[in-house]
Amino acid sequence: MDVPALHGKRLLAAILFVAATLVLALQLITPTPVVVSLGQSGAETTQLGEYFTYPEVAVVAVAATLLGGSGTYLLFDDAPDGVDTETRERQQTTTPVGRGTDNADAVRGDGDGIAQPQSEAWDDTIERLHNNEKTVFTIVRDAGGKLPQRDIVEETDLSKATVSRTLDTLESKDLLERKRRGMGNVVVLT
Known part of the structure; x- marks a missing residue:
């Protein structure tokens, strides 16, 4: 049985997939709490809730894009490294x-x-x-x-x-x- 090895572009795509999954999971699990100071001296603080800041939203968007792109590449790319799509199609029709x-x-x-x-x-x-x-x-x-x-x-x-x-x-x-x-x-x- 021929098991495709992870090397070259496939290895890079697999690393990106795992890294993007971890970053996305960590960002979604830990939103930033919003703290408001009350009173004249600022001694009292209250937490209103947990929300995402703009930089966190940007990180989530980039991680989701990398996750989708690398996952799609790993799922649909079945050519060995160094073989372009045209060569792969020619091999499939003349195999x-x-x-x-x-x-x-x-x-x-x-x-x-x-x-x-x-x-x-x-x-x-x-x-x-x-x-x-x-x-x-x-x-x-x-x-x-x-x-x-x-x-x-x-x-x-x-x-x-x-x-x-x-x-x-x-x-x-x-x-x-x-x-x-x-x-x-x-x-x-x-």
Whole structure:
């Protein structure tokens, strides 16, 4: 399983996220009390309540902006450091469907000396599967051999846990592979 490491821009975004969260929490928890002096000598003081001063409001606004920006970056940026958005999109559209293949119609040998198109090999595999395995494998095959795991859950009546267990089983049979992408997995048929 490929776990994205926190380094470079992602590390900076994570540090900003944590720091902004702490600053925001501290500012919101501890507003400044307003104290008023009464009497001619100023000896009596009364606390009217707790309010935010303008500098405190500015700190809260900056911290909230940093929190939102860094959180959004961490949530939606799934490219490794050094890879710009255009390169990432090109990689996603040209990523091989299976190991060592260029597209879904690539030729694959099944060990019997007869090469057959990969889609036919996938069809043969489906015939050997049962129940949830067949359902999950078919959905990924119909998507061209590559599909986010969350889409499998959405397209079936299966729970997240059932889909995960089924993918574990299929992965142990070397029929597919899960690759970490951002906050989720992409399932790729092999």
